[in-house]
Amino acid sequence: MPAINNDQPYKSVSFSETVITELMIPSYSNFGGKIHGGILLSLMDKVAYVCAAKHAGNYCVTASIDTVDFLQPVEVGELVSLMASVNYVGKTSLVVGIRVISENIKTNTVQHTNTSYFTMVAKDEENKPVMIPGLILQNRDQVRRFIEAKRRRQIKQSYKQEIDSITVPDEYELCQQMLAGERCQIAQ
Numbered sequence: 001m002p003a004i005n006n007d008q009p010y011k012s013v014s015f016s017e018t019v020i021t022e023l024m025i026p027s028y029s030n031f032g033g034k035i036h037g038g039i040l041l042s043l044m045d046k047v048a049y050v051c052a053a054k055h056a057g058n059y060c061v062t063a064s065i066d067t068v069d070f071l072q073p074v075e076v077g078e079l080v081s082l083m084a085s086v087n088y089v090g091k092t093s094l095v096v097g098i099r100v101i102s103e104n105i106k107t108n109t110v111q112h113t114n115t116s117y118f119t120m121v122a123k124d125e126e127n128k129p130v131m132i133p134g135l136i137l138q139n140r141d142q143v144r145r146f147i148e149a150k151r152r153r154q155i156k157q158s159y160k161q162e163i164d165s166i167t168v169p170d171e172y173e174l175c176q177q178m179l180a181g182e183r184c185q186i187a188q
């Protein structure tokens, strides 16, 4: 059982809220002139780390990232802002919710590019998961986010069990039946 840090057993959401704004420069773009998804993922990982480490008071690692759907392309020259806050805490892990927006400073337009949830785990000096402070929820949104994150965590656990239980039959004929209608061919 990880050790409890009794010095700061609870912290508010606002204590660790973090915003990073970055200018999208040409070297971040792909061949189509839009910003690489990987650049945005890297920025999301960075803001998640800052937010998580502030809450945990310890180093953190990224354990998992929920689905990231890119809703809008981001252009060179735009400002991308990533707003992160702790949505949920477990024992040694916490969930950071990140909202990403892009801003065109010439047209003064703001677009929501994506929202995602990063699960971060706090580690001690020996690289072992360590207990993190609890979370003080101060408004309805914070309560809603905590409950939603708890539910997502439960759904993810049952989804993982289902994925792990997928098996493929050894028999060639059965595989052929399962692939009927799919756009693939088994090479002879």
Ligand SMILES: CC(C)(COP(=O)(O)OP(=O)(O)OC[C@H]1O[C@@H](n2cnc3c(N)ncnc32)[C@H](O)[C@@H]1OP(=O)(O)O)[C@@H](O)C(=O)NCCC(=O)NCCS
Residues within 6 Å of the ligand: 061, 062, 063, 064, 089, 090, 091, 092, 093, 094, 119, 121, 129
């Ligand atoms: C993630 C990691 C810390 C889990 O370590 P572990 O020894 O398996 O720890 P545990 O099973 O005790 O789990 C610790 C916590 O992490 C959570 N966790 C572990 N794997 C998880 C996953 N894939 N998704 C979400 N949460 C996860 C557990 O639910 C637990 O949370 P809780 O304490 O709040 O209940 C470990 O696998 C690790 O260090 N991975 C590499 C992380 C890394 O390097 N990230 C950068 C990638 S480039």
